[in-house]
Structures are given as structure tokens and as C-alpha cells.
Amino acid sequence: MNLRIVYIITLALCTLGSGFFSGSETALMSLGKERVHQLADRGRRGLRVQQLTGDPERLLSTLLVANNVVNILGTAIATALFIDLLGETSGPIVSAGVVTVVVLVAGEITPKTLAARSPERFSLAVAPTIYVLSKGLAPIAAFFTAITQGLLNMIGVGRRKDEGNVTEDDILALADLGHEEGGIATVEREIIDALFSIAEKPxxxxxxxxxxxxxxxxxxxxxxxxxxxxxxxxxxxxxxxxxxxxxxxxxxxxxxxxxxxxxxxxxxxxxxxxxxxxxxxxxxxxxxxxxxxxxxxxxxxxxxxxxxxxxxxxxxxxxxxxGELQDEHDPGTPSIVPLGSRKWIADGRVDVDDLAEITGAEIPEGQYSTMAGLFLDISGQIPEEGDRVTAGDELELVVLRMDRNRIDRLRVERI
The missing domain is CATH 3.10.580.10 (CBS-domain)
Structure with a gap:
């Protein structure tokens, strides 16, 4: 076979290899831990993806070693080819220009763009090959990983054990993104927020x-x-x-x-x-x-x-x-309605914290959470309509309506 044809075929294979390893690096390194876990549950290829991404330093070393080998080999072949075609004076110069363009377009930009657009599909496609390659290059990858880690330790950047953990912020960010893109409904987004806000609430x-x-x-x-x-x-x-x-x-x-x-x-x-x-x-x-x-x-x-x-x-x-669960038999939302600057009509179920915020008064502390509970705590008995008590030094509460033994409506007045 003509030597030039051998050069061209070898150069094409090196270019394809460069694109393969560059795209693999982008795809595998961009997958989130939670997505990798889901892929692993789908089958053997997903499991290979999980095994590769579980040791990112080793994976990166393997891909970079392989990529540099094909790039260096491709550069050498291209130089020999163009010297053969153009001579020793012009050949190296033309070779450098052609190799730079080919590697950037076919070996870097195009495959990395494809991988970035579909990282899961790309990763599943290349995982078996990269897994076998990682086994073959394990000694070399381990050597370069050790050197890299030593340099990082020298400058005070040690290995972090929790770097891959999914955090609360990660989940909230994903929920925000899903909501913006329409994949998560507003009510679902609110429930996710509520889950984290009440996680430690007693x-x-x-x-x-x-x-x-x-x-x-x-x-x-x-x-x-x-x-x-x-x-x-x-x-x-x-x-x-x-x-x-x-x-x-x-x-x-x-x-x-x-x-x-x-x-x-x-x-x-x-x-x-x-x-x-x-x-x-x-x-x-x-x-x-x-x-x-x-x-x-x-x-x-x-x-x-x-x-x-x-x-x-x-x-x-x-x-x-x-949010509050109600059916057709539940009364409406507790309300407090102003009757002027210093008087209010309030539902007995109004929270005492809301009462304090609306009236600006200081509510005495006690074992109650609603206005009805506050009244009962002060009076010590089931009231009748028209009964009144003083809450602290600032408020007077008057029962306006009873629902059997329950305080249904009160009048509140700043003293």
C-alpha cells in the first residue's frame, strides 16, 4: 500500500480518536451524581458510567493520556505526510496549520458540542469502551493521578470527601430550573420548598x-x-x-x-x-x-x-x-377585620401572633395559639356572649358570638 495512504488513514483514525476522547470527557464529567445513579439502575451501560464517574481523577487521567497519545501521534503523522508532499521547508509549517484546524474542529469543538447537548446518550455509548481502556491504562493513569494529587497537596488543595454529595441547595436549584422550564408545576415547587423549610421544625x-x-x-x-x-x-x-x-x-x-x-x-x-x-x-x-x-x-x-x-x-x-386542608364542611379562613384605628372584629381561630402583628400589642405568653385560647386562658371558664377580659395592659377582648361552647367571634380594642 502507498505510504501516503497509510499516513492519511492513520491521521483520520487519530482525529476520530481525539474527538472520541474529548467528547467522552465532556459527557462523563458533566453528569450529576443523582443522574448517574438513575442511569445505573437502567442496565449494564449505566452501571459502567457509574463506575467510571465514581473515580473522577482516574477517569480524567485516562482520557487525557489517551487523547494526548492520539494527538501527538496524529501531529507526527501529519508532519511526515506534508514533508513528503511539500518538502522539509514548507511541510512542517503547513502541517502545523492543518493539524491545528482539524484538531480544534473535528477533535475538540464538534465532539464536545455534541456531548454537551446529549451527555447521557453520549456517556452510555462510550462507557464500555472507556471502561476497558481505563483498565488497560490503569498503571499510567495512577502514575499521573499521584503526581497531580501531590502537586495539589503542596499548594494546600487536598481531596474533599464530600465534593460529590448532593446538597439541599443542589435540589432547590434543580427544582427552580425544572419550574422555569415547565417540568415542575408551581404547587410542586412550593411543596419542595416547604419540605426543606419544615425539615427541622418541631x-x-x-x-x-x-x-x-x-x-x-x-x-x-x-x-x-x-x-x-x-x-x-x-x-x-x-x-x-x-x-x-x-x-x-x-x-x-x-x-x-x-x-x-x-x-x-x-x-x-x-x-x-x-x-x-x-x-x-x-x-x-x-x-x-x-x-x-x-x-x-x-x-x-x-x-x-x-x-x-x-x-x-x-x-x-x-x-x-x-397549606390548610379544608373540605366543604370546614369554616373559612380565620379573619380579623378593622373597625377603625383601634378596634377589630376577629374570628376566634385567629392566631395570637397575627393578632399581635395587626394590633401592634404585646400578647401575654401562655399555653394557647388562638384568640379563643387566649380568652379561655384568661377567663378560666366557658364564656357567654358579652363577656370581656383584658389581655395584658393593651387589649380588651369581648365575646360577640358563641358557637355552642366555642368562641366564634370577638371584638378587640386597644386600651
Missing amino acids: VRDVMTPRVDLATMASPVTAEQVRDSVSNTGHSRYLVTGDSVEDILGVLYVKDVLRFGDDATPDAIRRLLRQPLYIPESTPILEALQTLRSNRSGFAVISDEHGGIEGIITVKDLMAELV
């Missing part, structure tokens, strides 16, 4: 506090159950002994309904279920998992001394993720 911040609990004192009659359901609409009640701290169990209304009017106090007592206790410092997500693993929708919140702080339900926890 259940005491969202529980129904002890002062607002609807309980029944033992012995419980069927008539008491009917009255309580009529007044509060709850489906579960704590049954207590001599005090709220003395919890005998949780009574599910559906259990009583099975007996009808034949449910005696003794029968009702036997229906009580052992409550699930969760410490008040438990993070919301952990509490949700605890309820799920125990197949329970309800738990009692206890303090460090074993005292009762309140209760929590799955609905309360889910509301932190997706």
Missing part, C-alpha cells in the same frame, strides 16, 4: 395546644359523645381521668357509633385505644413518618417531663406541606 409549632383540646372526662356516656360531636365536629377525643395529664385513652367516635344507644360507660371505656406519644421537639417530617409507621392519624405531644402539651394529626402535618 411539632410543638403546629400542634393543637393543651388549652384548646376537646377532651372527655371518664366515665363517658353515649349522650356525651353525641353532644361533643355536635359541638366540635371532631372524630377523636382524649378521655381523661382526674386531669388532662391523666389520659386513659383515645376514643374514636366511629367505634361508639357501632354500639348505637346501647353503648354503656363500661363499653365505651373498653373502646379506648392507647394513644401514640411524640416528644414536642420531634421534627415534623419525623413525626409524619412515626404516624405513618404506626398507622395512626393522631398523636399526643409530650414535653421532656412526660407532661401533655397538645395533640397533632396527620392533617396538621400535611397542612404544613400543602
Whole structure:
């Protein structure tokens, strides 16, 4: 075979090899750890991608060694070819220009652009070949990796163990990108935000506090159950002994309904279920998992001394993720409406923190979270319409409307 043809074929193979290794470097090094994990679950090629990217220093050394070998070989072949064609004077100069253009276009820019556009497909395609090559070049790659790491250590840049870990910021950034590109809906983006914002939030911040609990004192009659359901609409009640701290169990209304009017106090007592206790410092997500693993929708919140702080339900926890859950029977959103510069009409369910923010008044601290709880804490009894109390030194609360035993509407006035 003509020597020039051998040169041309060899030069073409070196150019293809340069493009192959350059594109492989771009594709494999651009894959995120979470995406590599997904590819590994799809099959053997994905597993090879995971094995290669698991040691990025070795992978990079392998690709650079291979790429430089074909580039140097290609340069030598091109020089010999053009000297043969143009002579020793012009050949090297023309060779340098041609090789530079060919390597940049065919060996760098084009393959790297293709790899950047489809890194997953490119990586899956080249992974088996690169994996075999990495085994063959392992001693050489290890040599250069050791030299590189030694230089990095000399300038104070050591190997970081956590560099590949996926962080909270990474996930939020991906969620932002997905939302901007339309892959993640707004409500899904909000749920992701909520997950991180409540990750360490304790259940005491969202529980129904002890002062607002609807309980029944033992012995419980069927008539008491009917009255309580009529007044509060709850489906579960704590049954207590001599005090709220003395919890005998949780009574599910559906259990009583099975007996009808034949449910005696003794029968009702036997229906009580052992409550699930969760410490008040438990993070919301952990509490949700605890309820799920125990197949329970309800738990009692206890303090460090074993005292009762309140209760929590799955609905309360889910509301932190997706907002307040309501059905057609739920009352509307608690509101507070101004009647001038120093008077307001407020729903009994308005949060005391919202009351303080709107009125600018300092609210006394206590075991309550709503305005109704604040009123009951101060008065110490179930009020009647027209009853009033003073909250601290700045506010007067007047009951305007009662819904059975529940404070439904109040008037608030700055003193």
C-alpha cells in the first residue's frame, strides 16, 4: 500500500480518536451524581458510567493520556505526510496549520458540542469502551493521578470527601430550573420548598395546644359523645381521668357509633385505644413518618417531663406541606377585620401572633395559639356572649358570638 495512504488513514483514525476522547470527557464529567445513579439502575451501560464517574481523577487521567497519545501521534503523522508532499521547508509549517484546524474542529469543538447537548446518550455509548481502556491504562493513569494529587497537596488543595454529595441547595436549584422550564408545576415547587423549610421544625409549632383540646372526662356516656360531636365536629377525643395529664385513652367516635344507644360507660371505656406519644421537639417530617409507621392519624405531644402539651394529626402535618386542608364542611379562613384605628372584629381561630402583628400589642405568653385560647386562658371558664377580659395592659377582648361552647367571634380594642 502507498505510504501516503497509510499516513492519511492513520491521521483520520487519530482525529476520530481525539474527538472520541474529548467528547467522552465532556459527557462523563458533566453528569450529576443523582443522574448517574438513575442511569445505573437502567442496565449494564449505566452501571459502567457509574463506575467510571465514581473515580473522577482516574477517569480524567485516562482520557487525557489517551487523547494526548492520539494527538501527538496524529501531529507526527501529519508532519511526515506534508514533508513528503511539500518538502522539509514548507511541510512542517503547513502541517502545523492543518493539524491545528482539524484538531480544534473535528477533535475538540464538534465532539464536545455534541456531548454537551446529549451527555447521557453520549456517556452510555462510550462507557464500555472507556471502561476497558481505563483498565488497560490503569498503571499510567495512577502514575499521573499521584503526581497531580501531590502537586495539589503542596499548594494546600487536598481531596474533599464530600465534593460529590448532593446538597439541599443542589435540589432547590434543580427544582427552580425544572419550574422555569415547565417540568415542575408551581404547587410542586412550593411543596419542595416547604419540605426543606419544615425539615427541622418541631411539632410543638403546629400542634393543637393543651388549652384548646376537646377532651372527655371518664366515665363517658353515649349522650356525651353525641353532644361533643355536635359541638366540635371532631372524630377523636382524649378521655381523661382526674386531669388532662391523666389520659386513659383515645376514643374514636366511629367505634361508639357501632354500639348505637346501647353503648354503656363500661363499653365505651373498653373502646379506648392507647394513644401514640411524640416528644414536642420531634421534627415534623419525623413525626409524619412515626404516624405513618404506626398507622395512626393522631398523636399526643409530650414535653421532656412526660407532661401533655397538645395533640397533632396527620392533617396538621400535611397542612404544613400543602397549606390548610379544608373540605366543604370546614369554616373559612380565620379573619380579623378593622373597625377603625383601634378596634377589630376577629374570628376566634385567629392566631395570637397575627393578632399581635395587626394590633401592634404585646400578647401575654401562655399555653394557647388562638384568640379563643387566649380568652379561655384568661377567663378560666366557658364564656357567654358579652363577656370581656383584658389581655395584658393593651387589649380588651369581648365575646360577640358563641358557637355552642366555642368562641366564634370577638371584638378587640386597644386600651
